[in-house]
Amino acid sequence: xxxxxxxxxxxxxxxxxxxxxxxxxxxxxxxxxxxxxxxxxxxxxxxxxxxxxxxxxxxxxxxxxxxxxxxxxxxxxxxxxxxxxxxxxxxxxxxxxxxxxxxxxxxxxxxxxxxxxxxxxxxxxxxxxxxxxxxxxxxxxxxxxxxxxxxxxxxxxxxxxxxxxxxxxxxxxxxxxxxxxxxxxxxxxxxxxxxxxxxxxxxxxxxxxxxxxxxxxxxxxxxxxxxxxxxxxxxxxxxxxxxxxxxxxxxxxxxxxxxxxxxxxxxxxxxxxxxxxxxxxxxxxxxxxxxxxxxxxxxxxxxxxxxxxxxxxxxxxxxxxxxxxxxxxxxxxxxxxxxxxxxxxxxxxxxxxxxxxxxxxxxxxxxxxxxxxxxxxxxxxxxxxxxxxxxxxxxxxxxxxxxxxxxxxxxxxxxxxxxx
Amino acid sequence: xxxxxxxxxxxxxxxxxxxxxxxxxxxxxxxxxxxxxxxxxxxxxxxxxxxxxxxxxxxxxxxxxxxxxxxxxxxxxxxxxxxxxxxxxxxxxxxxxxxxxxxxxxxxxxxxxxxxxxxxxxxxxxxxxxxxxxxxxxxxxxxxxxxxxx
Numbered sequence: 208x209x210x211x212x213x214x215x216x217x218x219x220x221x222x223x224x225x226x227x228x229x230x231x232x233x234x235x236x237x238x239x240x241x242x243x244x245x246x247x248x249x250x251x252x253x254x255x256x257x258x259x260x261x262x263x264x265x266x267x268x269x270x271x272x273x274x275x276x277x278x279x280x281x282x283x284x285x286x287x288x289x290x291x292x293x294x295x296x297x298x299x300x301x302x303x304x305x306x307x308x309x310x311x312x313x314x315x316x317x318x319x320x321x322x323x324x325x326x327x328x329x330x331x332x333x334x335x336x337x338x339x340x341x342x343x344x345x346x347x348x349x350x351x352x353x354x355x356x357x358x359x360x361x362x363x364x365x366x367x368x369x370x371x372x373x374x375x376x377x378x379x380x381x382x383x384x385x386x387x388x389x390x391x392x393x394x395x396x397x398x399x400x401x402x403x404x405x406x407x408x409x410x411x412x413x414x415x416x417x418x419x420x421x422x423x424x425x426x427x428x429x430x431x432x433x434x435x436x437x438x439x440x441x442x443x444x445x446x447x448x449x450x451x452x453x454x455x456x457x458x459x460x461x462x463x464x465x466x467x468x469x470x471x472x473x474x475x476x477x478x479x480x481x482x483x484x485x486x487x488x489x490x491x492x493x494x495x496x497x498x499x500x501x502x503x504x505x506x507x508x509x510x511x512x513x514x515x516x517x518x519x520x521x522x523x524x525x526x527x528x529x530x531x532x533x534x535x536x537x538x539x540x541x542x543x544x545x546x547x548x549x550x551x552x553x554x555x556x557x558x559x560x561x562x563x564x565x566x567x568x569x570x571x572x573x574x575x576x577x578x579x580x581x582x583x584x585x586x587x588x589x590x591x592x593x594x595x596x597x598x599x600x601x602x603x604x605x606x607x608x609x610x611x612x613x614x615x616x617x618x619x620x621x622x623x624x625x626x627x
Numbered sequence: 628x629x630x631x632x633x634x635x636x637x638x639x640x641x642x643x644x645x646x647x648x649x650x651x652x653x654x655x656x657x658x659x660x661x662x663x664x665x666x667x668x669x670x671x672x673x674x675x676x677x678x679x680x681x682x683x684x685x686x687x688x689x690x691x692x693x694x695x696x697x698x699x700x701x702x703x704x705x706x707x708x709x710x711x712x713x714x715x716x717x718x719x720x721x722x723x724x725x726x727x728x729x730x731x732x733x734x735x736x737x738x739x740x741x742x743x744x745x746x747x748x749x750x751x752x753x754x755x756x757x758x759x760x761x762x763x764x765x766x767x768x769x770x771x772x773x774x775x776x777x
Binding site: 581624 | 631666669691695737755
């Protein structure tokens with residue numbers, strides 16, 4: 208797998224899916240009397256005890272506001288919050304923790320860049336480059352910015368397999384391009400984009416790159432310096448951490464050159480009615496009381512993941528996706544949408560004559576959680592001429608057995624509709 | 628546990644497979660689009676009115692089995708009905724898919740539509756069943772804007 212880096216040579220734990228499943232209490236529940244088969248990880252991942260306990264411990268014995276008080280609890284909360292930032296910095300291999308901003312999620316991270324970097328640097332006649340693979344969260348903020356500034360949104364097409372047309376990407380990069388905003392892994396199709404190469408191509412034209420890593424961070428080891436990404440965004444809840452917390456990595460020189468995102472407490476050094484002096488990065492971008500527990504929870508998720516050898520986990524997940532692809536491909540009338548050579552975690556499909564929404568309802572009755580719909584990527588659905596897909600998405604706690612449950616479930620769907 | 632058979636009744640599967648009045652109506656008195664952005668269901672409902680009477684109803688579009696069968700059954704039930712009868716059925720159908728119909732009298736009145744009673748056990752699917760009805764109601768009221776069930 209490409210883009211892997213920084214593998215620990217001495218994992219603290221040997222990976223075993225049976226042992227891992229014990230760490231996630233929700234995985235042992237039943238739904239309608241059937242064991243839960245949670246195959247909706249691209250929408251949100253489940254949480255290990257390590258994260259649930261870290262949240263509980265924070266609210267039970269560490270809770271206070273950060274960067275404010277002189278009292279004991281405020282110091283504890285501040286230390287834990289800032290330590291979480293360092294944990295994320297190391298996780299992404301960023302140069303400095305000053306480059307790690309805590310935000311609400313990948314969506315807010317992208318909106319932050321559009322509202323600050325974008326408003327400052329993108330003007331009438333300029334262009335923003337995205338791809339046909341993007342999630343709505345990496346389309347709409349740029350569309351809004353372009354509308355506001357009189358700039359133009361350009362879209363790199365994908366081929367029938369769901370891979371970005373790199374020649375078109377190269378062709379669309381020009382002196383007018385002020386930023387390229389690219390997904391690392393497609394949430395709807397699972398395509399892993401050659402992001403390092405694309406960043407190099409963009410940089411050759413002097414174009415900075417924002418990477419939407421929401422789907423990539425759970426699957427790949429991210430090294431922002433190796434990638435040379437200018438911005439990298441992800442959400443904690445997709446990487447086994449809490450909801451409501453995301454990360455924006457930005458190169459320090461870029462963050463320093465950008466105006467603040469929101470005004471308020473914590474983002475200032477001094478305020479008078481005449482003038483406010485803004486705080487240094489990262490705090491300049493964190494107005495108001497942050498999601499302290501969320502950051503601590505994300506750090507707990509990262510520590511939990513870091514105990515494993517990522518190469519082993521990666522190999523297991525790729526084998527699982529391969530097996531699921533083989534198993535489902537054999538079903539008559541089933542078509543897999545998105546057949547890129549490099550894929551991770553996601554298997555989108557349609558069944559002839561049966562709408563994905565009906566598939567979802569019938570599988571649900573079997574205890575199988577999948578996502579159905581357009582996956583917040585309507586342009587991709589338009590590309591394939593379909594209204595929606597059914598999507599199974601995998602995490603390292605999923606099993607071969609769950610793939611067989613999915614297969615049996617899809618057979619049941621066909622039976623209900625008389626397509627046996 | 629909710630019963631899949633109560634949702635996917637034979638009549639619903641049949642109307643999904645072979646939707647009735649599934650065509651574009653060139654000479655419609657009124658047509659309105661209905662859209663469910665969450666699942667992508669999208670239908671156009673066409674009405675031909677003679678004064679207060681629905682003389683013809685047709686639909687086009689795509690969506691799940693529940694929404695398509697709902698549009699199809701609705702089209703057969705409403706042909707020949709007056710505006711006020713259609714509005715009354717709209718209300719009764721709403722009650723039905725929300726699980727609020729209890730009396731036999733209501734069930735009798737609903738006829739074929741009673742097949743959709745099972746939808747009430749699947750809250751996520753209620754909007755699928757009511758999308759064509761909302762769209763029809765807007766067409767009746769000659770409201771042109773696209774109906775959305777989100």
